[in-house]
Amino acid sequence: MPTEERAPLDVVIVGAGVVGAACAYYATRAGLSVAVVDRGPVAGGTTGAGEGNLLVSDKEAGPELELALLSTRLWRELAAGLPPEDAVEHELKGGLVVAPDETALTALRAFAAGQRAAGVVAHEIPPGELAAMEPQLAPGLAGGFHYPQDAQVQPAKAAAALLRAARHRGARVRLGEEVTAILTSAAGAVRGVRTPRGEIHAPAVVNAAGTWGGRVAELAGSHLPVLPRRGFVLVTEPLPPGLIRHKVYAADYVADVASGSAGLQSSAVVEGTPAGPVLIGATRERVGFDRTLSTEALRRLAGQA
Incomplete structure (x- = not known):
């Protein structure tokens, strides 16, 4: 039966892989109200098939390497801060x-x-x-x-752990629910998403759909060359x-x-x-x-x- 979130949230995150889970974790830590929506299970796409590499060795100097160095520091903090x-x-x-x-x-x-x-x-x-x-x-x-x-x-464990931590801070995780539209106002401002279960209202939508990120971007009228x-x-x-x-x-x-x-x-x-x-x-x-x-x-x- 179609349902709607009773009150607008701060952000909707599309994708329950490790990127979406990390976004939810840090957003809830910052005090934001969050919903994570995925058409499949947690880590059901690239995250569940990956090796979980956190590498600086394969990246030449530039923005990607800078992000990788930041990432290695953040993962050390996460590993030390998450419960056993x-x-x-x-x-x-x-x-x-x-x-x-x-x-x-x-x-x-x-x-x-x-x-x-x-x-x-x-x-x-x-x-x-x-x-x-x-x-x-x-x-x-x-x-x-x-x-x-x-x-x-271990990428699937990491995604699940981050989502559990986000849930403890109030995040709502809606699995088996595909985003079918990005809602916008008459002026073009984002105001949430639509799924077969109803609408979820929020002034921000994070596209963390991984390999399918280009298709989610199309729902918002954008071209994102992710293949x-x-x-x-x-x-x-x-x-x-x-x-x-x-x-x-x-x-x-x-x-x-x-x-x-x-x-x-x-x-x-x-x-x-x-x-x-x-x-x-x-x-x-x-x-x-x-x-x-x-x-x-x-x-x-x-x-x-």
């Missing part, structure tokens, strides 16, 4: 980027130099010391760089703790992440988790919203790892 039952598996594991040859190592040196100037900590690791950091590494690598600021969270990019991660059975000590990845991962190519790309990324499974990534390709399993992508991941 809301643990987000925050790990300050650090990243280890490895180079297969001197050409790749030279490129990594130049990349790291620019990052250091922006506040990133990066230590060059000679080839003879790599095995001490990661005993499972293949032999013959030219060297690498250690980034101690790299970290990881989906499919990726796969292999997940092993639980393995002995400490088998993989850092987030370990090949130098070509940096270029692949920044690339706008539509074709299938894969670059080796291997990391452990507190629960035991090892995550092996990562691929990326532009195939729209097609979530069909690609055996070719998985084959590449296994071989590169």
